[in-house]
Amino acid sequence: MKSPHNPAPIRVLVVDDNAGDVFLLREMVDGAKSRFRVSAEAGSLEEALRILAEREVDVVLLDLQLPDSRGVDTFSGAHTAAPDVPIIVLSESDDEELALQTVQLGAQEYLVKGRVDGHLLQRALRYAVERARAEVQLASERDLLQTLLENIPDRIYFKDRQSRFIRINRALTTLFGLKTAEEAYGKTDADFYGHEHAGEARQDERRVMETGEPLLGKVEFENLADGRKSWSLTTKLPLRDRQGGIIGTCGISREISELKEMEEQLETERNLLRAVIDNLPDLVFLKDVEGHYLLNNIAHVRWLGATHPREVRGRTVFDFFPDHLAAEFHQGDMKVAEARQPLINQEEHMVDARGNHSWRLTSKIPWLDDNGNTVGLVCISRDVTEQKRAEEHLKKANAELAASREELLHAVRNLQQAHGELRDVQLQLIEAEKMKSIGRLAAGVAHEVKNPLAILKMGLEFLSTQKFTDEHTPEILHEMSDALTRADKVIRGLLDFSAPKQLEVKRESLNAIIENALHLVRGEMKNGVEVELDLQSNLPHLKLDAGKISQVFVNLFTNALHAMENGGLLAVRTFTKQLTGVGSNISDSRSESFRVGQHIVIAEIDDTGHGIPEDKLAKIFEPFFTTKPTGRGTGLGLSVVRTIVDLHGATIDIRNLHEAGVRVTLMFQS
Amino acid sequence: MNKKRLLIVDDESGFTRLLKLTLEKTGNYIVREENDGTNAWLAARDFRPDLIFLDIVMPKIDGGDVAQQIRSDPMLENVPIVFLTAIVAQRETRNEIGGFPFLAKPVSLDAITKCLAEHFGE
Numbered sequence: 001m002k003s004p005h006n007p008a009p010i011r012v013l014v015v016d017d018n019a020g021d022v023f024l025l026r027e028m029v030d031g032a033k034s035r036f037r038v039s040a041e042a043g044s045l046e047e048a049l050r051i052l053a054e055r056e057v058d059v060v061l062l063d064l065q066l067p068d069s070r071g072v073d074t075f076s077g078a079h080t081a082a083p084d085v086p087i088i089v090l091s092e093s094d095d096e097e098l099a100l101q102t103v104q105l106g107a108q109e110y111l112v113k114g115r116v117d118g119h120l121l122q123r124a125l126r127y128a129v130e131r132a133r134a135e136v137q138l139a140s141e142r143d144l145l146q147t148l149l150e151n152i153p154d155r156i157y158f159k160d161r162q163s164r165f166i167r168i169n170r171a172l173t174t175l176f177g178l179k180t181a182e183e184a185y186g187k188t189d190a191d192f193y194g195h196e197h198a199g200e201a202r203q204d205e206r207r208v209m210e211t212g213e214p215l216l217g218k219v220e221f222e223n224l225a226d227g228r229k230s231w232s233l234t235t236k237l238p239l240r241d242r243q244g245g246i247i248g249t250c251g252i253s254r255e256i257s258e259l260k261e262m263e264e265q266l267e268t269e270r271n272l273l274r275a276v277i278d279n280l281p282d283l284v285f286l287k288d289v290e291g292h293y294l295l296n297n298i299a300h301v302r303w304l305g306a307t308h309p310r311e312v313r314g315r316t317v318f319d320f321f322p323d324h325l326a327a328e329f330h331q332g333d334m335k336v337a338e339a340r341q342p343l344i345n346q347e348e349h350m351v352d353a354r355g356n357h358s359w360r361l362t363s364k365i366p367w368l369d370d371n372g373n374t375v376g377l378v379c380i381s382r383d384v385t386e387q388k389r390a391e392e393h394l395k396k397a398n399a400e401l402a403a404s405r406e407e408l409l410h411a412v413r414n415l416q417q418a419h420g421e422l423r424d425v426q427l428q429l430i431e432a433e434k435m436k437s438i439g440r441l442a443a444g445v446a447h448e449v450k451n452p453l454a455i456l457k458m459g460l461e462f463l464s465t466q467k468f469t470d471e472h473t474p475e476i477l478h479e480m481s482d483a484l485t486r487a488d489k490v491i492r493g494l495l496d497f498s499a500p501k502q503l504e505v506k507r508e509s510l511n512a513i514i515e516n517a518l519h520l521v522r523g524e525m526k527n528g529v530e531v532e533l534d535l536q537s538n539l540p541h542l543k544l545d546a547g548k549i550s551q552v553f554v555n556l557f558t559n560a561l562h563a564m565e566n567g568g569l570l571a572v573r574t575f576t577k578q579l580t581g582v583g584s585n586i587s588d589s590r591s592e593s594f595r596v597g598q599h600i601v602i603a604e605i606d607d608t609g610h611g612i613p614e615d616k617l618a619k620i621f622e623p624f625f626t627t628k629p630t631g632r633g634t635g636l637g638l639s640v641v642r643t644i645v646d647l648h649g650a651t652i653d654i655r656n657l658h659e660a661g662v663r664v665t666l667m668f669q670s
Numbered sequence: 671m672n673k674k675r676l677l678i679v680d681d682e683s684g685f686t687r688l689l690k691l692t693l694e695k696t697g698n699y700i701v702r703e704e705n706d707g708t709n710a711w712l713a714a715r716d717f718r719p720d721l722i723f724l725d726i727v728m729p730k731i732d733g734g735d736v737a738q739q740i741r742s743d744p745m746l747e748n749v750p751i752v753f754l755t756a757i758v759a760q761r762e763t764r765n766e767i768g769g770f771p772f773l774a775k776p777v778s779l780d781a782i783t784k785c786l787a788e789h790f791g792e
Contacts (some may be wrong), residue, residue, distance in 0.1 A: 447727060450756030451682050455777035458688035461779040467693065488776055 010129055011039035011056060015048040015078070016063040016090070021113065025061060028118035029125070036125050043071040045077050052082040059129050061121075063113075064098070075102045086132030088124050090116070108132065154254075155232075158239060163188050163205050177226070194223040205249045208236050210417050219256070231260035259317075259396040283360075283381040289374055290339055291316040291330050305353030320353050336364040337377050347384070359388040395498060437498045442494035449491055457484055465616065493637065503545040509536040510574055510601060510668070513546055517553035518572070524558055528567025536575045539669050542601060548644045555637040558604050558665055562661065563609025571606040576670065601668045608661040612654070620654060674790055676701045677719035679710040680754065681728045685775075689723070692779060699786075707731035711739040714746050721789055723773075726755040737770060750789055755760060 012029050016022050022041055029036045035421035052056060060082075064074045078087055088109040089102045099110035105407050108128035111121070113182045132551050149156055149169035158167040165184045173181045176192050184191075189198035197220065204215050204528060215236040223229050236251040277284045277297035286295040294302075296312045302505040304320045306312050317333075318326040336343050342365040362381040460481050468474060518531065525531075560570050577597050612620060638654075645652045645666065653665045676699050678686045686703035687734060693699045704713040707728035714722060722740065726733035740746045753772040773781055 278697060308760045447756045450775045451685065454754075454756065454777060455682060455684040455688060457776035457778065458685060460690055462695075465692070484776065 006033075009037040010035055010125070011058045011650065012036050012125065013040045013042065013048065013051055014038050015042045015060060015066065017065075017067055018063070019042045020065070021068060021090075022275070028121045029061075031118050031122070034122060036122065043067070048078055049081045052078065052085060053084070057082075057085055057133070058586065059125055060085055061125075063090045063092075065092060065103075071106070072098060072101050074099065075107055079106050080563045084132070084340055086128040088128050094457070110282075116256050132146065146307040155253045155255075156251070157253075159188075159205065159247060159248045161209060161246070163202050164248070164469055172247075176225075191322070192225055192405040194225060197222050204236055207250050208238050209246050212238050216236070220253070231257045232254055283379070287333060287378050287379070288377055289334075290377040295378060303352045325351070331378070333364060333377050336365050337374050340366045340368075340374055342366065344427050347388075350381075357385075358383050358559065360386045372535070425615060446491045446495045446591075449487070453484060453488055453491070455490075456480075460484065472667055493640075498656065503548060505543045505545050505648075507541040508544040508546045508549070509539070510542055510544070510549070510603060511537075513541055513544070513550050514553055514572060514603065519555060519563060520550070520554050521557045524561045526561070526565060526567065529561060529564055530569050532571040534571070534573040536573075539574055539576065540599075540602060542668050544648065544668075545644075548649070552644050552666075553605075553642045555641050559637060560605060560607035560609060560662070560664075563607055563611070567608075568608035568661070571604075573604045573606075574601065576601050599670045601670050603666040603668075605666075606661060608659075611656040611660065611662055614656070617654070673698060673700045674720045674786070675699070675705060675717060676786075677710075677714055677717050678702070678754075679707060679713070679722065679728075679733070680725035681705055681707065682725070689782075691749045693782070707733070707736055710736045711743065711746075714740055716748065717745065719749060721786070722749055722751045723754045724751050724770075726753055752785060752789075788792045 008391055013023050014029070015021055016025065018247075026038045029038050029085060036059075036411070040051045042051055043066075044064050047061070048066075050064070052060070060078060062075060062078055064071050066074055069077060075087065075089060078097075087106070088111060089099075090113055091098065092113055094112045094115075097263045102110055106130055109124045111124060135551050152169065153171055155172035155175060156169040157165055157172055160166050164186050167186070167631070168176075168184050169180050170181070173179075174182055189201045192198075193201070200220070203537075204218070208215050215234070218234050218236075220232050220234050222232055224533055232253045233256045234251060234253040236249050239245045239248040239250045241247045241407050260273075277295075278299075280297060281299055282297075283300040283303050284295075284297040285293055285300045288294055292314050293312050293316070294314075296309050298309070300310050301307065301312050304312055312320075316326075317329045320326070321329065342363065345361050346363070348360055348362055349357065351357055359379045359554045361384045362379065365378045367376040367378050408576045460477055464474070464481075466478050514535065515533075518533075529630065557570065564570070579600060620638050622639065623648065642652060650668045653667075655663055657663050676693060678689055678701060680703075683703070683705045686705060690703055692703040693701050702713065702717045702719070703710050704710050708730050710722075710724070710731075724733045724736055728736075733755070737751050737753075740749065740751065747776070751770050753770050754777060755772065755774060756775040772784065773785060
């Protein structure tokens with residue numbers, strides 16, 4: 001009977017070949033208010049199995065005595081066909097042995113026919129269904145767990161209090177090289193691992209059991225008995241019974257050899273990089289944009305006055321330097337970070353935390369992330385104090401070298417000058433020697449030539465007293481006489497030039513000597529030459545060799561007259577003067593004979609002749625130099641003049657006058 | 671009027687001969703030449719000149735020494751001696767050498783005539 005408001009009834013399969021029993025059972029199952037209903041009946045095991053195969057049954061009431069099966073085999077057959085469907089065994093006999101057997105095989109209940117009433121059957125059915133449902137659930141969970149244990153690559157174990165395996169999963173079985181997990185049961189780590197790991201694991205497990213605290217994420221190095229090695233990450237937990245008592249441990253362990261290897265690689269690389277930066281003498285460091293140090297090499301750590309990088313990491317320059325310095329450094333760094341422009345090899349003078357000064361070559365590079373944002377600053381700074389010092393040393397040395405060179409050049413110039421002066425002196429000496437030789441030669445020649453000249457002259461004069469009838473002879477004699485006079489003049493000049501250079505000085509009147517000399521040159525005066533005398537009357541008498549000074553004036557007057565062949569003015573002046581300064585008159589090197597303030601006597605001879613070619617002025621005192629036509633001058637006159645003037649400590653200056661002619665200025669010391 | 675006796679001592683025979691010729695031609699002088707200086711003193715003793723023209727530079731003896739010999743001879747000490755020489759220019763020596771008057775070669779007839787006139791008061 002169905003009640004529309006009731007949930008679907010639980011379907012019962014009755015398997016019995018006795019119709020009476022079946023009727024009875026149906027009565028008890030389908031009773032009022034029952035949740036059960038007989039949905040099928042089977043008289044044989046074969047029929048029962050067919051029905052079960054269709055899966056339209058929730059619970060089975062099974063009589064063991066069937067036409068095609070008996071006893072426990074009946075149960076096994078049915079249970080195997082539908083292991084999930086709970087089975088209640090109904091038996092004719094109260095066989096304890098059989099009852100236990102069926103229950104052990106999975107029967108939910110063993111009931112003896114005739115002792116069952118509706119109430120009992122209902123309850124048995126209810127329990128069977130509930131238990132079966134729980135079993136299914138349990139089995140499902142067990143399967144899940146099993147799946148997990150069998151498939152997870154992590155190794156899972158359960159151990160008893162003596163650390164003997166009581167359960168291990170597939171992964172661990174495989175690791176141990178076993179075919180089945182059971183082979184490990186009862187054994188310990190010592191059977192599979194090197195004793196080192198086994199001992200440590202044992203200790204860990206003991207601690208877990210003693211404290212009840214789990215061991216979480218321990219990195220273990222495992223060396224297997226067969227020599228394999230691996231790294232694992234292990235968690236161990238206490239294993240408790242239902243009462244909470246600790247009965248062992250369980251654990252899960254994951255192979256992390258690859259990770260570990262990677263980590264080690266990273267570590268190695270990190271160490272290499274660290275070794276690189278720590279072994280550099282340069283300061284290397286990274287800062288974030290707030291100025292916190294992120295990475296510092298040892299050199300920089302020491303420079304900051306710290307001993308270990310961790311004392312520096314996360315701190316700023318303000319932790320190591322006085323505020324004003326720190327602010328300066330910080331601003332410099334931040335400027336680079338903001339500008340995002342690297343600063344390469346900037347030379348700067350720095351003071352470290354200990355107050356040591358140094359010159360540094362510093363590079364600061366903005367540190368950008370993948371998006372191009374500035375996240376900090378990479379800095380490297382090299383101590384170049386030595387180089388700087390060497391450089392400055394070099395500069396100084398160079399300067400000194402330049403100075404020495406200058407001195408050397410100066411010395412060389414002095415030497416050159418000295419050499420020049422020496423050469424001048426040498427030339428003068430040579431000149432003097434030459435003059436002496438010329439003098440000796442001239443004296444000898446003069447004597448030897450004068451005798452024959454005397455004969456010629458005498459002869460000519462004798463002949464001129466004769467009377468000649470032809471008109472040419474007197475003329476020829478006259479020419480010869482002129483030639484003789486010229487020859488004599490040359491010889492005289494030579495003698496003057498070579499005359500002994502000693503003076504016989506007396507106090508003499510310069511004016512008288514000049515007048516006498518003028519008298520001597522009367523013969524040379526041509527028509528049209530005027531003489532203008534302006535001799536200072538109270539001129540002091542001078543210490544002079546009158547004969548030699550007379551010769552000076554004779555020579556000078558002769559030159560002046562020769563320059564005025566066509567007439568002119570010969571002006572002679574004498575006067576005294578007090579030297580007030582070095583003027584044009586005494587620009588000559590011999591002016592050192594004169595001192596400012598000294599009274600001097602000056603004689604000036606002006607002519608209005610043709611003057612001296614400017615390019616010849618420098619040579620006029622040289623012996624045998626003359627501007628006169630052949631026969632007119634010996635080239636010795638001014639040479640003699642110069643010698644005599646020098647002997648008197650006087651000076652002579654000869655220059656062309658602006659208008660015309662020549663001015664000769666003689667200056668005597670008074 | 672007596673002709674004046676002149677002794678000319680000079681190693682240049684050409685010169686002495688010309689001078690002798692020229693002076694004797696005037697008719698006022700008797701001239702003796704002596705071309706060897708070493709014979710000068712003896713020649714003077716022998717010739718008794720009124721004036722001696724004496725060369726200074728001669729091969730064997732210096733004119734100065736000859737003058738000394740003659741001056742040392744009491745018989746000749748008053749005979750005037752005039753040097754005739756080529757070694758100096760007349761202007762320089764102020765017309766005398768060692769106290770003796772002096773004429774420089776080449777000498778002009780005028781200068782000699784003038785010199786003789788001064789000595790003989792003509």
